[in-house]
Amino acid sequence: MADPEEHPTDLPECPSAQGAGLLPRELRAWMVMLAAVGAVEQRLGSVVKERLDVSHDEFLILCLLAEQPRAGLRMTRIAELLGRPKTRLTYQIACLQHAGLVTRKSVCGDKRGVEVALTDKARRLLEEASGTLAATVTGALSHVMGPDQHEAMYGLLPDLAAEPAKPEAR
Template sequence: MTEPRWLDQRENRAWRGYRRMRGLLDLQLARDLAADSGLSEPDYDVLSTLSETEGHRLRMIDLAGWLLWSKSRLSHHITRMEQRGLVRREESPGDGRGAVVALTPAGLDAIVAAAPGHVESVRRHLIDHLTEDELETLAAITTRVVAHLTAHADT
């Protein structure tokens, strides 16, 4: 068995700082979103994703994949959002087994109303604390790590 490649002090500080920042940032953004719009982060994720698609609809399986959710989690969440009138399920054209989730007019209104406050929260708690160079570095880091993880998603 090979020896573990332990993190050195600098690497450990970066890793732990990232984990702490991610947790605190996610918590603050969720609080702001709920206070400003009454939406949860999962609600916002579904609504914003659908709002950016052609026709404001997407196959359930594709939405689950994009959000990195299980089919079961998505199905349960969509049921709750349907009860609030934000989305609706439709039969998938040409595929009787699949389903499509579509944004309702109320769902579109909800995301249009929530987006400005959410973006302001992201700015206030992250973007405005970074220099232009730090922002470029963060974009480069996230792009590289996402590309690595996406390429190795099946392994």
């Protein structure tokens, strides 16, 4: 296993970032992105378990709900956004509900529809853990994303290099 203190420039070159193979730049960028996501998930898993006492998949559900109005999201939409089977999602939502992190309610006028929302407890826990979680993501990305990987990512987002960063609206 790589030394966590190892700097990205000390890492061997990422073959997908080089551009010397058969893949078009979009697919090279996709491979770099998958490696970055894997690195983040690997580091984030233990932090999420320690700070929030939920699985990584349950954490993704909490994150989706945290970006929504207090009304929440329908379970079918959560399953769609996460690319998860509805049956698996039902189990995960039940675990989150048992932990007091989400509420479920029937959708008015649709007896089969179920809407899920964060509880105040979940909002508080996410707020308290957000600094640590963000630092974990940033650390994992900076560990695997050197200049070659940044350049490769422009294969997926070519306009990113041309556009100045826009301040985030709050």
